[in-house]
Amino acid sequence: MRFLTADYLFPLFIAPIKHGVLQISDNGEVIAVFENRSEVPQEKLEVFEGVLCPGFVNAHCHLELSHLSGKAEKGKGFLDFIGAIQQRDSYTVIEKQIAVNKAEQQMITNGIVAVGDICNTTDTLSQKQKGNLQYYNFIEVFGVKDDLENQIISDAKDLRNQFRKVAQKATISPHAPYSVPPKLMEEIKNSFSNEDELMTIHMQETKHENELFEHKRGSFYNWLKEINASPEVWNNRTKSNSVLEELGNKKMLLVHNTFSKKKYISDNYYCTCPKANLYIENALPDYSMFDANKLCVGTDSLASNNSLSILEELNIIQENSNFDMNTLLKIACKNGAEALGFEQLGTFEKGKIPGVNLIGNLDGVKVTAESFIKVI
Numbered sequence: 001m002r003f004l005t006a007d008y009l010f011p012l013f014i015a016p017i018k019h020g021v022l023q024i025s026d027n028g029e030v031i032a033v034f035e036n037r038s039e040v041p042q043e044k045l046e047v048f049e050g051v052l053c054p055g056f057v058n059a060h061c062h063l064e065l066s067h068l069s070g071k072a073e074k075g076k077g078f079l080d081f082i083g084a085i086q087q088r089d090s091y092t093v094i095e096k097q098i099a100v101n102k103a104e105q106q107m108i109t110n111g112i113v114a115v116g117d118i119c120n121t122t123d124t125l126s127q128k129q130k131g132n133l134q135y136y137n138f139i140e141v142f143g144v145k146d147d148l149e150n151q152i153i154s155d156a157k158d159l160r161n162q163f164r165k166v167a168q169k170a171t172i173s174p175h176a177p178y179s180v181p182p183k184l185m186e187e188i189k190n191s192f193s194n195e196d197e198l199m200t201i202h203m204q205e206t207k208h209e210n211e212l213f214e215h216k217r218g219s220f221y222n223w224l225k226e227i228n229a230s231p232e233v234w235n236n237r238t239k240s241n242s243v244l245e246e247l248g249n250k251k252m253l254l255v256h257n258t259f260s261k262k263k264y265i266s267d268n269y270y271c272t273c274p275k276a277n278l279y280i281e282n283a284l285p286d287y288s289m290f291d292a293n294k295l296c297v298g299t300d301s302l303a304s305n306n307s308l309s310i311l312e313e314l315n316i317i318q319e320n321s322n323f324d325m326n327t328l329l330k331i332a333c334k335n336g337a338e339a340l341g342f343e344q345l346g347t348f349e350k351g352k353i354p355g356v357n358l359i360g361n362l363d364g365v366k367v368t369a370e371s372f373i374k375v376i
């Protein structure tokens with residue numbers, strides 16, 4: 001049994017508590033939260049400088065791209081980034097495995113306990129089976145040419161089933177509005193059953209996506225024409241959000257939203273990946289447009305980020321929004337756990353096993369570039 005206390009405790013299901021105490025069992029299960037240090041045996045109190053919060057949920061990552069760390073040049077834009085990603089297969093299995101292992105270790109050190117992870121391959125499967133972190137695996141589907149949807153969806157189902165066979169959560173998800181024509185979107189929708197709690201999609205990561213749908217022009221339009229994409233991709237879609245209707249009422253996690261507008265924000269979960277947005281497009285979303293109770297945060301992959309650290313992402317969000325520390329930590333813990341359906345995670349409610357993070361070196365209760373994270 002442990003009694004943990006710090007300058008502030010952030011239970012996230014109730015307001016922050018100055019000098020609050022968290023009681024956890026030896027296996028990390030929350031027993032109780034106390035308002036006052038005098039309520040607990042003094043000799044057992046472990047006192048920390050900083051704040052205590054639950055383990056972080058990284059709502060968007062591509063663990064299988066970890067070996068591409070540093071391969072995409074910073075600030076070159078999205079089409080250049082796609083070029084770098086196309087080199088993904090020119091590495092050995094061992095190189096990929098080592099990178100996946102190191103990346104997961106980095107997430108653990110940085111206080112992450114669960115991940116929403118995009119998968120095109122089984123490259124991460126053996127690492128995930130070790131059970132170090134909890135994963136919701138999104139089996140990514142794309143293909144802009146006509147008449148390939150049957151093959152694409154059948155391959156995706158095979159991949160999804162390989163993850164499910166080893167008790168991993170897995171759901172087929174479209175890559176992005178501009179890479180999935182309506183027919184393939186329909187097949188994805190038809191693949192959902194009750195097991196599929198959530199799907200995800202990259203949304204409005206670049207302004208070229210808006211140009212494509214709203215004006216049928218721009219560099220995405222030219223690029224899609226060049227690779228002989230089906231005009232169905234843009235013909236009857238007037239905005240990125242058009243695809244939400246095609247996907248029915250499935251619970252959704254929309255990722256990036258860098259070039260979205262308040263009028264397009266729906267009653268879904270949203271995920272921001274600020275460091276990746278700065279890395280690729282040098283732009284950030286307008287944080288005032290989101291419902292802070294539905295906003296999650298992700299690192300994206302090491303191909304578009306130099307670290308897998310939720311704390312670093314929070315620092316950028318804080319600098320560019322009016323969110324206070326309690327809201328930032330909800331975004332980092334509670335909302336992601338809710339979106340991904342990890343009921344044991346996200347808050348210090350009794351009975352959960354959410355992990356405990358200490359954030360130190362704060363400026364009052366504000367994160368700074370010098371703040372650190374320690375798993376308690």
Ligand SMILES: [Zn+2]
Nearest residue numbers: 062118202300
């Ligand atoms: Zn992504």
